[in-house]
Amino acid sequence: MVSYPSSFVRFLFCVLALTAGLLWTPSGIALADGPPQLELPKGKECVKPTEWMRRNHMDFLKESRELAVREGVRVKSDSLKNCATCHSSREKFCDRCHAYAGVAPNCFECHHYPK
């Protein structure tokens, strides 16, 4: 006759196994997750508050684009050229976050991001 461990021991074993599973994560994945590390801008202040910019920069750029193309209003401070004075690398700033958020804006297929 086979003797089984008591129900308490089996319960304890299960709890240990589950906790181990929760705590253990493969090291490679753990590094890739989490918010992307962006290159900090050179300047002190953005043209708009940072929090606002984080959520609304796409609409802001679209609005300036529409004004520049259709009305001929070319505001120097709202231009991509001006972005590049602080955010010098598009790859380390724009692209990293876009890749993380899973969005693919096609601005730079045609436009040149100043370096």
Add this chain to the structure above:
Amino acid sequence: MATLDRRSVLGLGGAVAAGVLLAPGVSLLAAPAEKTGASADRRWAMLIDTNRCTADCTACLTACRKENNVPLFGEPARDIHWIRKVTIRDKDQRRPTVTLPVLCNQCEHPPCVHVCPTEASFVRKDGIVLVDEHRCIGCRYCMIACPYKARSLVYHETKRTLESNPEVPIRSKGVVEKCTFCVHRLDNGLQPACVDACQKAGKEAMLFGDLNDPNSEIAKRVRTVATKTIRPDLGLKPRVHYQGL
């Protein structure tokens, strides 16, 4: 402590509301001074003197390609031309053969704009006809509508190179493009690249300016010299004038 009864509070509120609504010149949002766009007071125009334009000179064509990143695919049927050199021969040989650059005529009544289904083609306030390539769906109605063959479709992908002008975007495949009178230069107080190149080449066949300004060189010349536009019978009122045609 002074107290207001219900009636006077309502009356006061009404008076304030009426004041805000009716007061002339009251604006709650002040427009920033920096935002000045294309002005309807201007009427940009070009005058091309065909007597000074020679058949062997292509300075304007090269300058345009360079300035606006206009690619050459090497396929005659699909190549993009913002400006072309056209030779006109008289069949009876009574008049001399003339060569002249033909570009978008920036019509006052542009048929390309009328047919555009997405409002990608539009007339700017200063009269320049433009394509908003962000909106263009590449249907090519405008190319069919244009009597001057001024528009081209971008059939192939183009790549930015080291020689490309960073000020001007390259175009994505499947949009229609045309001469913009170098609008990016105009907004910065410069004249179109072809006009600059023509002057540098010593021909001075092209003249650019504001027809609404009576003291401008072009307004004086258009007043004093016999000028023509191409196909005036269509009634589109082109802004590119030709002398000696």
